Amino acid sequence: MLDIQKIRNDFPIFYQKVNGKPLVYFDNAATSQKPTQVxxxxxxxxxxxxxxxxxxxxxxxxxxxxxxxxxxxxxxxxxxxxxxxxxxxxxxxxxxxxxxxxxxxxxxxxxxxxxxxxxxxxxxxxxxxxxxxxxxxxxxxxxxxxxxxxxxxxxxxxxxxxxxxxxxxxxxxxxxxxxxxxxxxxxxxxxxxxxxxxxxxxxxxxxxxxxxxxxxxxxxxxxxxxxxxxxxxxxxxxxxxxxxxxxxxxxxxxxxxxxxxxxxxxxxxxxxxxxxxxxxxxxxxxxxxxxxEIGFDNIAAYENELLEYGTNRLLEIEGLKIYGTSNQKTSVISFNIDGIHPYDVGTIIDKLGIAVRTGHHCAQPIMDFYKIPGTLRASFAFYNTKEEIDALVQAVKKAKMMLL
Structure with missing residues (x-):
């Protein structure tokens, strides 16, 4: 079991707020945050x-x-x-x-x-x-x-x-x-x-x-x-x-x-x-x-838990579609909401302190395959929490309500 709060204390960036809200950082596939030790x-x-x-x-x-x-x-x-x-x-x-x-x-x-x-x-x-x-x-x-x-x-x-x-x-x-x-x-x-x-x-x-x-x-x-x-x-x-x-x-x-x-x-x-x-x-x-020191087996087990939890929570949102549904998968969820451009959702949830990636993720052929302009991508790391996923879900629901 990981002591997530102890781990989060190692990362100075999580002490700050973004747009007046606690930072929820779900852009780990783009770059990870850095601990004090580094x-x-x-x-x-x-x-x-x-x-x-x-x-x-x-x-x-x-x-x-x-x-x-x-x-x-x-x-x-x-x-x-x-x-x-x-x-x-x-x-x-x-x-x-x-x-x-x-x-x-x-x-x-x-x-x-x-x-x-x-x-x-x-x-x-x-x-x-x-x-x-x-x-x-x-x-x-x-x-x-x-x-x-x-x-x-x-x-x-x-x-x-x-x-x-x-x-x-x-x-x-x-x-x-x-x-x-x-x-x-x-x-x-x-x-x-x-x-x-x-x-x-x-x-x-x-x-x-x-x-x-x-x-x-x-x-x-x-x-x-x-x-x-x-x-x-x-x-x-x-x-x-x-x-x-x-x-x-x-x-x-x-x-x-x-x-x-x-x-x-x-x-x-x-x-x-x-x-x-x-x-x-x-x-x-x-x-x-x-x-x-944290242990890669511990990291994998916890991130899989976050992936399962995040997938189930996001699928509660009507009209939300996840791209990439392989049984062999790591903690990345790419998704869209019917009728809404991913950039618009990403912009609104950023105002709520939530960082996700929007666009084609330097993988345009994948987006062409699905015939979409891009996705919202939430990528989880070992320092993220289920409470942060709940905040993401609430923010996406709010963005949907504003945009539809």
């Missing part, structure tokens, strides 16, 4: 260490380097990567996907296939479209059904020896659907395809075991797991990271430089050009420590 750790870095890493013999540089690499080891253990050099610090999920897509330009040829799913965030569509335009490869899309699930039989049918990489999210940001990625990875490997998993929406709710999944790449953002913005992790199997060319050139990623030839550094530095977000990388480890 906020203070970042401030302490700048107050006590603040030096560049890997390059200095002076004490502060060594302290910064040690803290940064300790965070890498922490993240390696968290995701169960085989080697610490398979863990790359990046600026976020989008950066990681672009890094891999850019590298695959070296491997693809005309009529090769890149497979994405109909459930993807734009960040896991656009880089692959750009790759296909550059190489002449074909973008193949795994279709979805009305429940917001990928059609598994179609996935199997579409796989072939032309498939060079399958890239799919672990959990849909727009619908909350949990995809059967371990099964999908196994099927892709049977035809010789690599697999990248977008874990941006999964890592707040579960601990991915990359060795058990056997994925080739797994990418996620720090700001969705109580860490700072501008941070993230790309895990890649050692063999793949050795094959991929560097994404950026500059300092840190080199072994030797001359005007005749440059040789590249060993992993992970080959992909970490320039001065990184040092404080962010260190504090990402702090955020992971915080979540592990």
């Amino acid at each position: 906020i203070e750790a970042e401030a302490n870095y700048y107050k006590e260490i603040n030096a560049n890493i890997h390059r200095g013999v002076h004490t502060l540089s060594q302290l910064a380097t040690d803290a940064y690499e300790a965070s890498r080891l922490k993240i390696q253990q968290h995701i169960n990567a085989k080697f610490s050099h398979e863990v790359l610090f990046i600026s976020g999920t989008t950066h990681g996907i672009n890094l891999v897509a850019n590298g695959f330009a070296s491997f693809l040829k005309l009529d090769d296939e890149v497979m994405v799913s109909a459930l993807e965030h734009h960040s896991n569509i656009v880089p692959w479209q750009m790759l296909c335009e550059k190489t002449g490869a074909k973008l193949v899309v795994i279709p979805m059904n009305e429940n917001g699930e990928l059609i598994q039989s179609e996935y199997e049918r579409l796989l072939s020896d032309k498939t060079k990489i399958v890239t799919v999210n672990h959990i849909s940001n727009a619908l909350g659907t949990i995809n059967p990625i371990k099964w999908m990875i196994e099927k892709a490997h049977k035809v010789g395809a690599a697999v990248l998993i977008d874990g941006a929406q999964a890592t707040p709710h579960l601990k991915p075991d990359v060795q058990d999944l056997d994925c080739d790449f797994y990418v996620f953002s720090g700001h969705k797991i109580c860490g700072p913005t501008g941070t993230g992790i790309l895990y890649g199997k050692e063999d793949w990271l050795n094959k991929l060319p560097p994404y950026q050139g500059g300092g840190e990623m080199i072994a030797t430089v001359s005007f005749e030839k440059t040789t590249y550094a060993e992993l992970p530095h080959k992909f970490e050009a320039g001065t990184p977000n040092i404080a962010g990388g260190i504090v990402l480890g702090t955020a992971i420590d915080y979540l592990n």
Whole structure:
């Protein structure tokens, strides 16, 4: 059992009011709030260490380097990567996907296939479209059904020896659907395809075991797991990271430089050009420590309780429809009310202190599938409460009454 009030006390943002009302924050799929432990750790870095890493013999540089690499080891253990050099610090999920897509330009040829799913965030569509335009490869899309699930039989049918990489999210940001990625990875490997998993929406709710999944790449953002913005992790199997060319050139990623030839550094530095977000990388480890102290099993159980409660309460509202009804789902509820634009509802409930996301959630193909302009999305985290869900329901009822 979680002590929710004790947890909420860790988050300074919940002490404030929005539009004169207590803040109810249900936009966790966009970004999570930050506990005091994370906020203070970042401030302490700048107050006590603040030096560049890997390059200095002076004490502060060594302290910064040690803290940064300790965070890498922490993240390696968290995701169960085989080697610490398979863990790359990046600026976020989008950066990681672009890094891999850019590298695959070296491997693809005309009529090769890149497979994405109909459930993807734009960040896991656009880089692959750009790759296909550059190489002449074909973008193949795994279709979805009305429940917001990928059609598994179609996935199997579409796989072939032309498939060079399958890239799919672990959990849909727009619908909350949990995809059967371990099964999908196994099927892709049977035809010789690599697999990248977008874990941006999964890592707040579960601990991915990359060795058990056997994925080739797994990418996620720090700001969705109580860490700072501008941070993230790309895990890649050692063999793949050795094959991929560097994404950026500059300092840190080199072994030797001359005007005749440059040789590249060993992993992970080959992909970490320039001065990184040092404080962010260190504090990402702090955020992971915080979540592990609460316990991901505890988080999952409580968030599932919130999902069930929120679903039942919202469905009490006449004319309300939920999009994304898979049995395998995390704590995201996307919904609309008949005859009302989601933006209008979102604007009214914001005046009541309630933060939800409105729009297409960077997943326009999903909205096109349902023939809607967008949805209201309430996404719950372990620091939310059933009382806050009750406040959401009352606010939506009030908005409906005002708008119809």
